[in-house]
Amino acid sequence: MKSIFVRSGLVAFGAVAGSLLLVITIVPALGGVVDGNAWLMCIICPLATAWPASAFTFWQSDRLKQAHRDLARVHAQLAAAHRRLAEKAQRDDMTGMLNREAFFAALDGSRRKADRGALLIIDADHFKRINDNFGHLTGDDALQKIAAAISRGVRSSDILGRIGGEEFGAILVGASDEEAASVAERIRSEVEQIHFAPVDDAVVRLTVSIGGTHCPPDGTVPELMRAADARLYEAKRRGRNLVIIGEVMVRAA
Structure with missing residues (x-):
């Protein structure tokens, strides 16, 4: 005034x-x-x-x-x-990772921008048993621990998503096959080291199976998913807690 x-x-x-x-x-x-x-x-x-x-x-x-x-x-x-x-x-409420739609959009974008990279599909082994034996709240706790272990195993430039109930995806931007195998094994090891004791100090072993594929720039999202899924199912068939990237198989020690 x-x-x-x-x-x-x-x-x-x-x-x-x-x-x-x-x-x-x-x-x-x-x-x-x-x-x-x-x-x-x-x-x-x-x-x-x-x-x-x-x-x-x-x-x-x-x-x-x-x-x-x-x-x-x-x-x-x-x-x-x-x-x-x-x-x-775009985020999954439980894990904070990209949800399914956002992850697939990121996968489509990444394979257009780089001529190298890999896709991993990570699936929790025998996860239904945890829900059946301990309830879904305990199952949610286990999923959060697995998601945290996956986050520790990837590189800072990698993109993570939850693409199913107990299934996760990782886009390893610019990674060679050897780098992808190294990251996948690091994820598998991080999950295996989780100490999960939901009831009366009874330890429940958590493991994941991982299938992966190289991401050529001309590959479509459905093609990449089918290729990674095929490796994942092969890892499951061969005993779980296993990494298969292309023709490379890494078995737990």
């Missing part, structure tokens, strides 16, 4: 100065005489009109600027909320 008063005062005094300048310039040129009443009117009229008018204008201008700032702030908040919601919509 003080700022408005000062600014409008400056405008009013400027109006007074302009009025006086016009009077002392034009009236004598027209043969008139500037007397005391003329001086008084030249001062009072601009002050009475310019000061309140400019004050109101400045007040409205400040309100408009504040409204614009508030609108910009709300817009930024809405944009941030939209980004958070969009991110949340």
Whole structure:
């Protein structure tokens, strides 16, 4: 308010100065005489009109600027909320990994951008037994521990997703077959080392089977999934707790 008063005062005094300048310039040129009443009117009229008018204008201008700032702030908040919601919509609530749809979209994008890479499908072994014997809440706890172990096993650039109930996917961007086998074995080992004792200190062994395939740039998502699935089923068939990447098999020690 003080700022408005000062600014409008400056405008009013400027109006007074302009009025006086016009009077002392034009009236004598027209043969008139500037007397005391003329001086008084030249001062009072601009002050009475310019000061309140400019004050109101400045007040409205400040309100408009504040409204614009508030609108910009709300817009930024809405944009941030939209980004958070969009991110949340792509995430699995339990593990924080990408959900199935987002993972497949990421897989499609990654194989278009790089001529190297690998896809892993990671499946928890005998997981139904945990749900049947201990209940689904205990099963959820086991899944979260497995998901954390998978996260520890991958590289920082890799992309993880939960693509089924107890099935996970990993996109190893730019990885060679040897790097993919190393990451997959690290995941398998991390899961195997989990100490999971849900009831009365009875330890339940957690393991995963992993199937993987190289990701050529011309390979489609269904083709890559079928190839990795075939390796996963082969790992299951050969006894589980096993990694098969292409033609490479890594068995637990």
